[in-house]
Amino acid sequence: MKAKHTRREFISKTTLATIGIPLLGSTLLSCIEENKTQTEVSNLTDKKLKILILGGTSYLGPHQVAYAIGRGHSVSIFTRGKTKPKLHKEAFKKVEHLIGDREDNLTALENRKWDVVIDNSGRKVQWAKDTANLLKDNVGMYMYTSSTGVYYPYLNNSISTKTPLVLSLPTGITDDEKYEHEYGIMKANSELEAMKVFGKDRFVAIRPTYMLGPGDRTDRFLHWPLRLSKGGEILVPGKKEDLVQYVDVRDVAEWFIRLAENNQAGTYNGVGPKAEQTMLDFVKEASKAFDKSYSFTLVDDYDFLKENNIYYQIPWVMPDEKHYGSARIQNTNAINNGLTFRPLKDTIIDTYNWWNSNIIDLERKEKYETNKNALIAKEKELLTQWSQLVKG
Numbered sequence: 217m218k219a220k221h222t223r224r225e226f227i228s229k230t231t232l233a234t235i236g237i238p239l240l241g242s243t244l245l246s247c248i249e250e251n252k253t254q255t256e257v258s259n260l261t262d263k264k265l266k267i268l269i270l271g272g273t274s275y276l277g278p279h280q281v282a283y284a285i286g287r288g289h290s291v292s293i294f295t296r297g298k299t300k301p302k303l304h305k306e307a308f309k310k311v312e313h314l315i316g317d318r319e320d321n322l323t324a325l326e327n328r329k330w331d332v333v334i335d336n337s338g339r340k341v342q343w344a345k346d347t348a349n350l351l352k353d354n355v356g357m358y359m360y361t362s363s364t365g366v367y368y369p370y371l372n373n374s375i376s377t378k379t380p381l382v383l384s385l386p387t388g389i390t391d392d393e394k395y396e397h398e399y400g401i402m403k404a405n406s407e408l409e410a411m412k413v414f415g416k417d418r419f420v421a422i423r424p425t426y427m428l429g430p431g432d433r434t435d436r437f438l439h440w441p442l443r444l445s446k447g448g449e450i451l452v453p454g455k456k457e458d459l460v461q462y463v464d465v466r467d468v469a470e471w472f473i474r475l476a477e478n479n480q481a482g483t484y485n486g487v488g489p490k491a492e493q494t495m496l497d498f499v500k501e502a503s504k505a506f507d508k509s510y511s512f513t514l515v516d517d518y519d520f521l522k523e524n525n526i527y528y529q530i531p532w533v534m535p536d537e538k539h540y541g542s543a544r545i546q547n548t549n550a551i552n553n554g555l556t557f558r559p560l561k562d563t564i565i566d567t568y569n570w571w572n573s574n575i576i577d578l579e580r581k582e583k584y585e586t587n588k589n590a591l592i593a594k595e596k597e598l599l600t601q602w603s604q605l606v607k608g
Contacts (some may be wrong), residue, residue: 221569229417230454232283236253242262260472265331266331267333267334268328268330268332268333269293270294270338271335272295272336273299273300273301273308274336275432275433277336279431279466279469280306281304282304283466283469283470285311285455290312291311292315293586294314295315295316296315297313297315302431311540318347319342325350330351330354330356330372332357335361341406341409347411348412352413355481357414357420358413358414358420359421359476360406360407360419361472362407362422363424364424364542364545366407366424367541368397369538370539371537371538372541373541374544374546375545377546382400382401384401394397394539415534420475421483422468422483422484424463424486425461425488425545426461426464426489427464427486427564429563429566429567430466434506438518438585439591440499442522442592445506448508448594450512452499453532454514456496457494457514458535459494459495459544460494460531462489462532462548464563466558467555474554475553482549482553484553489560490547495531496512496514498532498560501514504560505562505564513599515602524594529591557565
C-alpha cells in the first residue's frame with residue numbers, strides 16, 4: 217500500500233522565503249553558535265574529563281563537542297574521517313581526531329584511557345559489543361545514544377524506561393512492520409550488550425525522541441521554520457487532542473556532558489517538551505519566533521490526510537494503533553536528572569538561520585524547497601479542498 221511505503225521512507229530518513237528576522241551568513245551563524253556555547257558554559261566545571269566520542273561529526277556530536285570543550289574537558293573523536301563537521305568548527309580544532317572503522321578497525325582505541333565514552337555511531341549490535349569489550353578496562357563510563365524506537369510499537373500512554381523492550385522480530389508481521397521494528401530492536405540489544413560489559417553502575421542509555429535543531433541531516437523538521445516564516449493561513453495536521461513530543465538536539469547534547477560530569481548512571485528518555493503539548497499548541501508556540509500574522513486551520517480528518525500522503529509532519533505523527541504512544545513517553549526521570557529545555561522559539565529561529573546560511577549547500581536547499589510532494593508546496597490546494605469538504 218502507498219501509505220506503508222510513505223511511512224517507510226520517513227523512517228529511513230530519520231535513521232530535509234521571506235521572514236520577519238534577518239538572514240545570517242555562515243560566518244555570523246558560526247560566531248553566534250560559538251558565543252552561545254561560551255555563554256551557556258560560562259561556569260566551567262571543576263571536574264575536567266577526558267571524553268571519547270564514537271562518531272561526533274554529524275548531528276548530535278558537534279553540539280556535544282562544543283559544550284564539552286567550552287566546559288574545559290578534553291575530547292577525542294573516533295570516526296572514519298569522511299564527514300567534516302560544519303558546525304562549531306573552532307571547537308573541533310581543539311579535538312583529537314582518531315581514524316578507524318567500527319566494522320573492522322578499532323586499533324586507534326587500543327591502550328588508551330578515557331573517563332567516559334559516548335557512543336553516537338552505534339548502528340549494529342556487534343559494534344557496541346566490540347567497543348565495550350575493548351574499552352571496559354580503560355574507560356570509566358559507557359554512554360549509549362539510543363532511541364525511543366526501542367519501545368515500538370507504541371501501544372499505550374504509559375511508556376517509561378521500565379517498559380519491556382522488543383528484542384527480536386515478532387512473528388506474523390508485515391514487511392513494513394518488520395522495517396519499523398528493526399531499528400528499535402538494534403538499539404535495544406546494543407544497549408544491553410554495552411551494559412552487560414560495563415555493568416549498570418558504569419552505563420548510561422539515553423533514548424531521545426525526535427531531535428530538532430541546527431545540523432539535522434534528515435530535513436524532517438524544516439517545514440515548520442520555513443512555513444511559519446511566511447505567515448498567513450497554516451495547515452495543522454491532526455485532531456485537537458493529538459500530542460507531540462520532541463527535543464532540541466542541543467539540550468540532549470549538553471545533558472550528556474552534565475550526566476558524565478556527575479557520574480550519573482542510568483537509562484533515560486530524552487523527551488520534551490517539559491509539559492504535555494498538542495500539535496496545535498506546538499504550532500502556536502513556534503509561531504512566536506516570527507513577527508508575522510497567522511491563522512491556523514486544524515485538518516482533523518485522518519482519512520483526508522492519508523489520501524493526501526500526510527502521515528507525519530514532525531513533530532506530529534499520526535497516532536494510529538502502533539504509534540499511539542509515540543508522543544506519550546514519560547520523561548519525569550530525565551527531568552529529575554538534569555534534562556532541561558530551551559524555548560521552542562529559539563529552536564525554530566536557530567534552525568531557520570542555519571538552513572538559510574552558507575553552511576547548507578544550494579543543491580540540498582533546492583531539492584527540499586522544490587519538492588512538489590512536500591506539504592509546504594501543496595498546502596494552499598489542500599486548504600481549499602478542506603474548506604470545500606467542511607462546507608459540505
